[in-house]
Each structure stands twice: as C-alpha cells, then as structure tokens.
Amino acid sequence: MAADQANRLASGGLIDRSASLNFRFDGKSFSGFKGDTLASALVANGVKLVGRSFKYHRPRGILTAGSEEPNALVELRSGARREPNTKATTAELYDGLEAASQNRWPSLNFDVMAVNQLFAPIFVAGFYYKTFMWPAKFWEAIYEPAIRRAAGLGRAAQVSDPDHYDKAWAHCDVVIAGSGPAGLAAALAAGRSGARVILCEEDFVPGGRLLADGGTIDGLPASEWVARTLAELAAMPDVRIMTRTTLFGVYDGGTYGAIERVNDHLPMPPEHQVRQRLWRIVAKRCVVAAGAIERPIVFAGNDTPGVMMASAMRSYISRYAATPAKRIALFTNNEDGWRTAETAIAAGLQVAAVIDARPDVSPAHRSLASKGGFPVLHGSVVGVNGGKNGVRKISVSLTGGARAEVEADGLAVSGGWNPAVGLTSYHRGRPKWRDDIAAFVPDGAPPGMVAAGAANGAFGLGACLREGFEAGAAAARDAGRSGNVGSMPVADDEAFSLTPLWHVAGKGKAFVDQQHDVTASDVELAQREGFESVEHLKRYTTLGMATDQGKTSNVAGLAIMAAVSGKSIPETGTTIYRPPYVPVAIGAFAGHHRDENFHATRLTPSHHWAAEQGAVFVDTGLWKRAQWYPRPGEKDWLESVTREVNAVRSGVGFCDVSTLGKIDVHGPDAGAFLDRVYINAFSSLPVGKARYGLMLREDGIVYDDGTTSRLAEDHYFLTTTTAKAGLVMQHLEFCRQVLFPELDVQLTSVSDQWAQFSIAGPKTRDLLREIVDPAEDLSNEGFPFMGAREVALRGGLKARLFRISFSGEMAFEISVPARYGEAMARNLMIAGKPFGVTPYGTEALGVMRVEKGHVAGPELNGTTTAGDLGLGKMMSTKKDFIGRVMAGREALVAPDRQVVVGIKPVDKARRLRSGAHIIPKGETPGPDNDRGYVTSVCFSPVLDQWIGLGLVERGRERIGEIVHAHDPLRGEDYDVELCNPVFYDPDGGRQRG
C-alpha cells in the first residue's frame, strides 16, 4: 500500500486527482497524481532527503522546481533503461516509476561516506590535485579508482540502451524558446503576422511562471488567458507548440538545436516510437523567452534539506498543491520573494518569519505580516540548524548586530533573479551587467536572435508581455511576414526592489555550487592562491562544471570572487557560455546511427547470391564484400582461399569487383583532361583499348590508380580504387571545374550503375563464350590483351568487356547494368559448371595480386611516389600533369628511398607478417637502422610458402640480400630474402595468352 500524500493540499493545483499514480523511491512505495513531477510527488509525500552530495556526502533535498536543479538528481528507471543524474524536478511522474537516490552507500539515511564531512577541512578546492600527485603511477592504479568510487554522481546502465532516438529537421520563420508570458505573447504576435512559428517549451505544460504565480492579463486570470492564447495559437496552421522540448543550442546560420523528450513521461516508449528526438530547427529569427532563474543567497547550512528557492516553494504549493513545509521562513533581499509568503498564507500554511535583507519593507507587506501574525526581521540568515530530516531552526543576524532564532521546518530563499543568458551567449556574446536589477542581461546575441521578458531582465508581467509581443512582431516582420498583429496583451508590472546580497558570513559550510560541493571558502581560497580569473576559478574549484552548469551558482560564485578581490562584478566578468543548455543524451545525438546503422551499408550487385553461397563478408569502407566462400569440410579460411586461388590458376573463377569507382569521361577534351590528371598519356590511347593509369597529388605523392578504357573518340571509362572512389570523383571535378575550366569535358559517376565481374583463369574464354553472343570475336587477335569494347551478350543485353588482369591469368572484366549483376553471377555459375567455375573473394584476389607484385592500398599509402612503386617510367616527360613538378623534388627522387620489393622468409615454413620491420642482418633492431617494413603478405599456393611485398630502402638494388625481419608487436624475429616483387609468371605470358 502506497504511503498517503500527507503534504498534499486538499484542493488546487494543476494536478489530476482522479489519476493516481504509484511510484517507488529507494524501494519505498508512494503515490502521486498525473501532473506531478517526481519532485512534487516526493514533496507531497513529505520526503525531504533525496540525495547525498558529490564530495562531502552531505544530505540534500530539493532546491528548485525546474531544470536548474543541482541536488535532486536520481537514477530513474532500472536495468538497461537506468538513467543517472535525472532531475527529479523535471521528471514527469508516471505509474510504476522507479527512482533511486545517488551517491550513498549503503543507504540514503545511513551513508558511510558521510564520514567525509569530518575531513571536510582538507577536502578544499584543488584537494585532489594537491594530494594525489605523487608517486605519479599511483594515480591511475590506486588514487583515481578509489576517488571515483567515493565521489561522482549516478551509475550508467552499463548495457546497451534498448530505446530508439530520432533526429529531425524543421524550418520556420520564428523559433521561440519558452512559453511563459513573453513567449506566448511573442508567438501571438508572430503567428498573427502569418509567420511560421515553432514554440519550444521544456515543461510538459505551457505557461512558464504563470503556472505558479498567476496574475491578471487582459483582465483575465492568468490561467484563463493562457488557455485562450493556446486556443488561438492552436487555430493557426503555421504555429507549432512543442512541449517537453528544450531549445538547447544555437549554431551558425540560424540553426537551433532542440531536444524533445517524446516518451520520457512513460515507463517505456510505445512500440515503434522513439524515446527522444533531436531537432535541428532552421529559423530566420529567434525570440529567447527562456525566463530567469532565481538565485540563492549563500549562507552556512544553505544546503540543508528544506532550504528551497522561494519561487520553487511557490511552484510546489500553487502548481502541485504540495507543501514542502508546514511552517515556512522566508529569507529575501527583494520584493518578489514576498510572493512566497503570500502564497503560503493563501494555502493556509504558517509563516514563521520573513527575514528581509533590505532596509525597508513595503506597507502592504507589513500589513500582510501583521495579518499573518509573523515577524519581519531585518537582517540575514547566518546558520541553519537541521540535518537529513530537514530544517529545524534558523539563526538570524539582525541589522544592528543582534541575533534571533526562528523555528521553522522550511526556509524559502530569494536572492533575486538571473536572466537565462545561455542561448544568447553561445556565440561568445558576453552578458552585460545591469546595476538597476543587479543581474547580467543578454548582450551580443547571435544574428537573428533577441531576448524578451525576464530573459532580457524585464521581470514585471506587463513588461514580459510587451517585450515578448514586440519581439514576436519584429521577428515576423524581419522574416517577411506583415499580417495584422492585433492588440497586445496587457498586465500591470509588479514593484521591483532589490538590495544585492550574495553571501552571508557565518560558521559552517556555505555552498555556492551545491552539485559540485563548492563552498564560499573554496572561492576565497582560489582567490588567495591566484586563481582569480573567473575561468581559473571555474577550473580550480569546479564551480559550475556539474551537470547543471552552474545555473544557480555561477553568478553567486563570481560575486563572491569580486568581493574578495576588490573588484566589481562586471569587472570580474562571466565565464564563456557553451551549449547545450541542458544535458542531452549522447543517444539523441547518435539517433538511429548506431550498431549496424552507424553508417550506410553498400551491398554489391551479387550480394544476395553470394550470401546464398555462404560467403564470409568483410567490411571495406561502406561495402560488404565477399571475402571467401567456405565449403563444407574446409578447416579454416586459408584452406578456402587456397582452393579458390588454385581453381582460378588452373581453371576459371570470378569475383564481383563492382566496388571499384567508375567514372564516365565525355567530351572533345576528354583525352586532354586525362593527360593532365594521370602521369601517363591517355589522349594517345586508341579507341577500344584500356590502359593502367596512375594519379598523383599535387605534392607529387601517388593518389590513386586504375585502368581507364577508351570506348569512343570522346568517351573514356575510368576506374578508381574502391577506397578512393568518392574522393577521386571530387578531385577530378575540382580539376575540371576549378583548374581546367577551359576544357570541354563532363564527368559522370557511374559506380552504382554498373555491376562488374572479373573472370580469370585459363578457361575464361570457354566460359565467356557461353555468355557472350557467338558473333563476338574473343580470340587473342580479335580481343587482345588490354582490349576494351562494348559487346552483346546472348539474349541481346549490351555489356562492356575489358581484357585486363589483376590476377596475372588470362582474364576479362565484364560490366553489365547493375540490375543484371545478380543474374550475371547466377549465369556465370550455370554456364561455368562444365569448366568447374569457382567464385572467389577478396582474399584470393589479394593473394593473386601479391603473387603478381601489383601494388594496392598498403603500398599506395600516401607516402609513396611513382618511383617507389616501380612505376616511375610511366611518368610522361612530354606533358604537364597534376603533381609533376613536386614529384621531381630532391627528397622524392632520392636514391635511398624505400621502394617496393618482394620479401620471402628464408625458412619456407615460416609465416610472414605485415608490419614487420626490415633491419640489416646482424644488427640490433632500433629506429636508427630501420630500413623499411612489410606492407602486404599472403600464403602463395603456387610457391607453397608465405610471401609479401614491402617498402625497403634501395630495395630494388638489394634483390637477393638476406635481411632481418623484426616484429616487436608479435615478438617475432626471422630472416627474409629480398626478391623480385613479381613472384608469379614474371614475363606475363599467361595474361597475354
């Protein structure tokens, strides 16, 4: 049976008493109502102690009623959905909610680490830095793990988040942050103008402070005005009100970040729905009506459970009909704080006393005091007597020096209001100080953004409505909307009177930043130790660095720093504000881009067929490529790969090579264009021929390679490596559009349009004759090595056929439109059956390329020149091309460069490994005698041993030399022989045959 809601008022509040909700806090059952937050439900149930503090494990209660809360952080939900550091003050209550307090062991009431309080004098600012410095290696092994166990906030779930998160874009004329009086008035004006409006409200109910503080607008009670306004806005088709949505950041070009807590108010999202949605809102104008945050006054014991912001206390009483205390004392330095006394009396609660730091109190408040039968004490709170069960007694230092004590079980504090200057300051705008309200107000807001109402330092209800309405109208006008804005909502402004008071000196710890346990004396210590700049103060004391980002503490901290350093507050200045305004889950930023959807997956045209064959796939960039095709009985990958290689070398095999980048180059200047981007000539390539081409970067280093065929006088078909497909396209477009705009040439990426297969092995022609129209001449004379032309297939389909070989065998590559790719694979299998056709994967492809000494990614690694790869002779001396001049630099043509060479272990049974370093024989390995390294290796079925390619200093001159391979990563040392990189068929007879 859930405990009763003893602290719930009999009537009132924006809660639905017909919808009772059960929840558990630290294992104990309670009940609340729909419309409650977890915090208000705890208040209604008389729970004062909700957590232990970060460093000292002091008992803490609820301080605020909003997203600025530093103390009431809980672990919400359980299991995989456990979410640490969730603010009880914004967590909407739902039936079955489970929450646990944080930072305590074994229980909230009895916390072992509270012993830290006894050592409090040593846990000062910079304590960890000063104490755990030596010996250095102890930090990682001993100090940090121990400190992390003792300090820190909640625990992460440790398992994968089962929920989905979404990302979405929205576009509008005017985006408005906040739905208080200023925000609603701005939406009215902008909406009536015809603007497309998005209004973001982080609460689950629009209205802002009107929900708690009420008032009279246009002669109506605030709640009625809000209802009327929402109805008017709802009738506007281009106005969208997004509750549970916080506008958290502003980015260049009028882009705003917002987080929508779509289903956080439910135990779990309904099926097929997301938990949260990250919005990027593009708006021509932005009105920041984010309101203001009431600021605490720092005094000894100000973190005792039961000490609460005055406005928060009003929220709990008025909005939630929940009473944080029975006998309330109020400590204020301003007129606005008195509203809490009014609210308490109206709710039938007792006011123990009002402690007012100002010299004078208005006659109206004097008569309130006499009517309510409570004293007005001129002075300040200097201490709180209480503990984990709340406030008991309050010590007051009266103006003139006398002392007084007030018995109360709750203390409301108001130190004035700080405009929420986050959003307006995110582009390095520094807020400016206004003496008349003793607060920072926005200055230097990003282009298109304006603050209105309390966020702009206009605290009166009338002023909020006026500023909001005018800002909304102006924003709509600027966005080109000129409809009739109608009449402005009108309300009176409340009297404003404040005497700045930041810190009351007293005995005991007085907290500035409650979430990070930073005290007033920490700030003073920072000043004494020279950390006077606010940026240093922040980092030295960690003031404002917790999850609340110092919303209730920053200004007080710098005011105290100003006082002790003898400067004014504006001279002391503020730290830089950075988004997000509230914590945003990483999951929301990731959205659906996680697990297998982390990036797009590209499937080759024959993928599904290959999967049917049981292929093992490997990720190459975004692609899934068949790596090998295991057969029953094969004991490991090497056995499968060796079988595939042998099948190709003795019969015929095929491999999907569609992942290569493919670019059609058209135009009268196509040849001239290719001459400039390749080191070798292409304008001289005859129609019907293919040629291997090499591209350099402008700095002379090799960029990419591939074969390019001339299909017509003005049409070339260029291929790139798989890895560089997109980049080469970008590079060629740069050459065409920026460097050589005078050339008449067009480029079309056709990588996805063509499925391409390599068919290799001595029986390739036999197989192809089954596929290609018999009228096509495939003989060595009719289709010689490096021939390339369009052919008809049996059945009439046009294909492109290229007689090129990567494997070193008699081979063709055939291109068909991508939609025929899978059919081509199936047909090759059927037609090739009599010849024992064998599909092969990227491993076999790699084995055969190493056997042939062809360079690939490991050699084209961004450090090698054409000469290093043994391709220096390809460089034309008759034309200019990208990279020509820089390739001739001294260091790039030096004789002692590391160049491609073949490598094989002296012990034929030995496995060669990529990455092994080449050291002269007999020398002790070290960086000074490192002469290169192994780049690619494979087991060569032809040679029946491991072989490899490497980049070795003067490698080509040293063929036959025995050197030492040193592999410190795997702890291996062995001798290898440098050899010709072409291990197989060095004169190329097989591929020409």
Add this chain to the structure above:
Amino acid sequence: MRITCPFCGERELGEFTYLGDAKPQRPVADAGEEAVYDYVYLRDNVAGVMSEHWYHSGGCRAWLKVTRNTLTHEISAVEPAAGAGAAKVGA
C-alpha cells in the same frame, strides 16, 4: 552553417566538403618549382574574410567559391567555380 548553392539553393553544411583557400592559382606548366611550391604549401591563415573552395558533395557536385568570415562564419557571397554546372552543354 548554411551555404546557398547557386544551383540548389540554401543547404545545410553537412552537404558540403571544405577544401580551403581559393586564392592560390595553379601555376602554368613552366612556372618553376618555387611557384609550384608556393601554390601547394603556402596558405594565408586569415582571421576575417576569406575566399574558400567548397564542394557540394551531397548535392550537385559543383565546386563553389565561398566568401566567408572565419571569425563569425558569416557567408557574404557564393559563386560557382569557372567550370561548374553544365554551362558548356549546348554552348
């Protein structure tokens, strides 16, 4: 950041790829190593308005010359590269 592509209209930053300073001009074939060295390696690091190459990689594949203030990210002009678009088709 948002860039107004002359062919596609205003688009979000993610559609574009940055290259860098658009001021250096590729030297003619016989300009000599010094000139090419400058072209390849020497770049101004402007704190203020500079002209930059951007590629509309997620759109029309046009190379653009974008005038941008590196301090404020304000973009004051976007022009297509000389050979961008399909200007030569049918010309």
